[in-house]
Amino acid sequence: MKYQPLNNELFILNRKNFSNRLKPCSIAIFHSNDEFPRNGDQNFIFKQNPDFFYLSGIDQEQSILLIFPDCPNPLYKEVLFLRQTSEHIAIWEGHKYTKEEARAASGIDSICWLSEYETILHTIINYAENVYINTNENDRYSHTVPYRDIRMLETLRVKYPLHNYERSALILRDLRVVKSDVEIEATKKACEITRDGFIRVLKFVKPGVAEYEIEAEITHEFLRQRATGHAYSPILASGKNANCLHYNDNNQVCHDGDVILFDFAAEYANYNADMSRTIPVNGRYTKRQRDVYNAVLRVMRQATQMLVAGTIWNEYHDEVGKIMTGELIGLGLLNKHDVDKQDPKMPLYKKYFMHGTSHHLGLDVHDFASRYKPFEVGNILTCEPGIYIPEEGFAVRIENDILITKNGNVDLMADIPVEADHIEEIMNS
Structure with a gap:
């Protein structure tokens, strides 16, 4: 791990909140993510299962967490299983958690080696009526690969067919979306690193620079500040x-007179930022580019004002669509007469703004949350309107990350340059 460890009080509280929502006499089982093969003898860089990290703070492969609040043996109300390290593993793969380190990171007292899992599970599972399994129920996910939790479910059903099997996702969908102070601070750190990467490339970009050279500058800035890396593949x-x-x-060269749409952000301690900006390659927007840019910025600012507790997802996006429609008419991209006759189910603005305005943000860039539940205090959402004009050969998107508080909202990227004049000033300084 490159990042500084998070306070284990976060994971202790998360487990407490999760346990309080379990049915009586229930055991919950969580697995770390699979390791995925990259080629004949290598794996992709390991990325932890966000639910497992949320409850344990453990960022290591081949790990299992059991939560059994009503367990008759107090040793196993919470137990974490880790891959036992050895001198051979240390030489070939590097350091792995010791029991003491895992205890400090997670706040879990009972730490066992993975080789003990089957025996311990068998001694306690028969005292449970319900077994909670962690399934990936993010509605943006399409299930094609049988991941570890699903494979283990099949094994458990064969071995323990008379237990009731429940879904942890129903609980986690409500819990994960409301961020604690520790999570907010980790997200702020990711935003700060993202800011520094953006300012760095503002001073770097000029005609003739290649997109991959810009990516290299961003990656350098992220890693030197202990980010895990990119929150997602940078655009x-x-x-x-x-x-x-x-x-x-x-992989293309940036040409004089064009604009570049950036969508990149840092990940820190598994928490993600998400930012978009659009800048002129030569340091000066043309009048048309600036007009489109300012239209998008106005939409973003009006949309941001609606990101408050109680806002309904679909109603919010409908209102943003109306604001965007007005801007597109002002830019000459839509005709008011045509808009008045449009099919409400197929609004004309979607020709130039075809994606949603916001999504939840957290351990997943598109974080696990209900799209039918009103926004709440503690939610972090993106705000990312855009205008895409293929016939003119350019597009503009602007995106910031917004925290909802009881007193309104806070823009976590308020210190990242966004005004066209400010961007030009930095690029020409």
Whole structure:
């Protein structure tokens, strides 16, 4: 881990909140993520299961967490199983958690080696009526690979067929979306690192620079500040490339007169930032580029005002669509007469703004949350309107991360340059 460890009070509280929502006489089982093969003898860099990290603070492969509040043996009300290290593993793979380190990171007293898991589970599971299994129920996820929790569920059903099997996801969807102070601070740190990466590239970009060179500058800044790396594959889309929403080839040269749409952010302690900006390659927006940029910025600022507790997801996006429609008419991209006759189910603004305005942010960039529940205090959401004009060969997106508080909201990226004049000033300083 590159990042500084988080206060284990976060994970102690998370487990307490989770346990309080379990049915009586229930055991919950959580597995770390799989290790995925990259080629013949290597794996991809390990990325922890966000639910497992949320409850344990453990950032290591081949780990299992049991939570059994009503366990008759007090040793196993909470127990964490880890891969036992050895001199051989230390030489070939590096340091792994000791029991003492895992205890300090997680706040769990009972730490056992993974080799003891089957025996200990068998001695306690028959005292439980319900077994909670952790399934990936993020509605953006399409289940094609049988991940570890699903595979273990099948094994448990065969071995213990008369238990009731329940879903941990129903509890975690409500818990994870409301961020604690420790989580907010980790997100702020990711935003600060992202800010520094953006300012760095503002001073670096000029005509003739390649998108991949910009990516290298960002990566350097992220890693030197102890970020895990990129929160997601960075988008550095110059010119017409920006009209592809998930463009990440980042292999083209940036030309004089074009703008570059940036969508990149840092991950710190498994918590993610998410930022978009659009800048002129030569340090000066054309009048048309600036007009579109300012239209998007106005939409973002009005949308941000609606990100408060009690806001309903669909109603929010409908209102943003109305604001965007007005801006598109002002830019000459839509005709008011046509808008008045449009099919409400197929609003015309979606030709130029085809994605949603906001998503929840946290351990997942598109964080696990209900899209049918009103926004709450403690939610962190992105605000990211955009205008995409393929026929003019450019696009603009602006995105900040917004924390909802009891007194309104706080822009966690308020110190990242966003005004066109400010961006030009830094680029030409």
